[in-house]
Amino acid sequence: MKIAVLTSGGDAPGMNAAIRAIVRTGIAEGHEMFGIMDGYRGLLEDRFIPLAAKDVSGMLSIGGTKLGTARVSEFKEVPVQMVAIDNLRNRGIDALIVIGGDGSYRGAQALHELEFQTIAIPGTIDNDVYGTDYTIGFHTALNTIVEAIDKLRDTSSSHRRCSIIEVMGRTSGDLALYAGICGGAEFIITPENPINKDKLISTLKKHNEEGRRHAIIVVTEQQFDVHKLAAEISIKSGFSSRATVLGYIQRGGTPIAEDRILASRMGAFAVEMLAKGVSGQCVGIKDDKLVTSPLSDIINHPKERVELYDLIKKLR
Ligand SMILES: Nc1ncnc2c1ncn2[C@@H]1O[C@H](COP(=O)(O)OP(=O)(O)O)[C@@H](O)[C@H]1O
Numbered sequence: 001m002k003i004a005v006l007t008s009g010g011d012a013p014g015m016n017a018a019i020r021a022i023v024r025t026g027i028a029e030g031h032e033m034f035g036i037m038d039g040y041r042g043l044l045e046d047r048f049i050p051l052a053a054k055d056v057s058g059m060l061s062i063g064g065t066k067l068g069t070a071r072v073s074e075f076k077e078v079p080v081q082m083v084a085i086d087n088l089r090n091r092g093i094d095a096l097i098v099i100g101g102d103g104s105y106r107g108a109q110a111l112h113e114l115e116f117q118t119i120a121i122p123g124t125i126d127n128d129v130y131g132t133d134y135t136i137g138f139h140t141a142l143n144t145i146v147e148a149i150d151k152l153r154d155t156s157s158s159h160r161r162c163s164i165i166e167v168m169g170r171t172s173g174d175l176a177l178y179a180g181i182c183g184g185a186e187f188i189i190t191p192e193n194p195i196n197k198d199k200l201i202s203t204l205k206k207h208n209e210e211g212r213r214h215a216i217i218v219v220t221e222q223q224f225d226v227h228k229l230a231a232e233i234s235i236k237s238g239f240s241s242r243a244t245v246l247g248y249i250q251r252g253g254t255p256i257a258e259d260r261i262l263a264s265r266m267g268a269f270a271v272e273m274l275a276k277g278v279s280g281q282c283v284g285i286k287d288d289k290l291v292t293s294p295l296s297d298i299i300n301h302p303k304e305r306v307e308l309y310d311l312i313k314k315l316r
Pocket residue numbers: 008009010040070071072073074075076077100101102103104105106107108110123124
């Protein structure tokens with residue numbers, strides 16, 4: 001087979017490890033392998049590159065994606081998707097592997113519906129993909145955030161301050177939730193667990209009166225203005241507060257071992273599934289086993305984390 005791979009949406013640590021596994025597994029199994037530059041953008045602009053085993057040397061430990069990535073809003077339109085299919089067919093490509101998040105999955109599903117053999121691999125720091133316990137990049141971003149929280153606690157407790165840390169995740173609270181548990185946060189505010197501001201302030205007032213030396217609040221992005229919240233907490237609870245927005249720092253960096261293994265396993269598995277004729281499916285890991293699920297079931301299916309939110313309340 002001729003198999004092409006692209007990375008799409010926000011880059012995630014471990015995407016390169018997945019590309020490497022795809023190319024090396026593909027070649028070992030007798031396939032011809034191609035990379036497409038800059039996600040769906042390069043697919044529309046016919047930017048394919050042949051990939052030999054040596055072309056993916058030294059990639060395992062590098063963050064981001066060597067194939068480049070993009071956000072391409074027009075890819076939602078069927079005539080635009082048809083251009084992509086024409087480019088794939090004109091090059092004689094038999095199948096496509098899309099590495100990306102929930103948005104990229106919709107593009108992959110569209111290509112499958114247009115009868116092009118397509119499989120997807122979850123690559124996003126957000127961990128917002130149903131059908132897999134974890135996405136490639138999530139654990140590395142989580143580690144980066146936990147390190148940041150540990151540092152912020154040092155300075156917060158030195159000054160007796162409350163520290164608000166804004167993390168990424170879009171509509172998914174997983175980064176905030178997991179980082180909050182690891183970092184001993186008093187409060188975790190996410191789209192799934194919105195703020196009760198009065199309760200937050202009254203609890204912080206109590207903690208301040210008890211003489212606690214610090215408080216940590218982890219917040220998913222786009223919930224509210226964290227700097228304004230810090231000012232309000234300082235005034236109303238008496239617990240002096242500061243906010244830190246972690247931003248892109250949490251998306252880059254060398255993938256940790258967990259993401260390298262996950263990416264290597266998923267990449268190799270995706271190639272094997274394509275050779276079996278699988279299409280319109282995404283690769284996932286569930287209870288440490290590789291699985292596939294139909295893309296049509298995965299899209300629009302939120303993850304539930306009730307147990308972990310209950311844990312937070314006990315540990316506060
Ligand atoms: N409904 C859709 N139909 C087709 N393609 C889509 C759709 N939604 C998103 N995409 C494509 O996937 C790309 C990446 O999606 P995005 O949500 O930005 O990142 P991620 O895949 O990491 O979640 C988008 O820029 C677009 O090209």
